[in-house]
Structures are given as structure tokens and as C-alpha cells.
Amino acid sequence: MAKYQCPDCGYIYDEATGNEHEGYEPGTRFEDLSDDFACPACFVRDKEDFALLEKSSLKK
Numbered sequence: 001m002a003k004y005q006c007p008d009c010g011y012i013y014d015e016a017t018g019n020e021h022e023g024y025e026p027g028t029r030f031e032d033l034s035d036d037f038a039c040p041a042c043f044v045r046d047k048e049d050f051a052l053l054e055k056s057s058l059k060k
């Protein structure tokens with residue numbers, strides 16, 4: 001499972017947890033999200049703007 005971060009507000013979409021508020025079941029892969037997916041936090045950034053987070057970068 002990977003995580004993707006919004007470059008604008010820092011929201012992180014975690015494939016392992018999904019986003020139930022937006023209707024994405026836990027385990028939903030980012031690439032399987034609809035193409036019109038927009039950041040659920042700021043609604044500014046689109047799917048293509050999200051940056052893949054390396055797992056190692058999360059351990060600080």
C-alpha cells in the first residue's frame with residue numbers, strides 16, 4: 001500500500017485506510033480512484049497533482 005500527498009495542503013491519501021468520508025473503501029488503490037478525484041481536503045489539487053510518498057520518507 002502506498003500513500004499520496006497533496007502538494008498544496010499536505011493531505012495524505014493512504015491506500016490502506018482509504019477515505020470513507022469520500023466513499024473510498026480501505027484498500028482502494030490510488031490508481032483506481034476516479035480520474036476526477038480531487039483533494040478531499042482543499043479541493044484545489046487533482047489526482048495527477050498528488051505526489052507518491054516513499055515509505056521510508058514517512059519514518060522520521
Ligand SMILES: [Zn+2]
Nearest residue numbers: 006009039042
Ligand atoms: Zn489538498
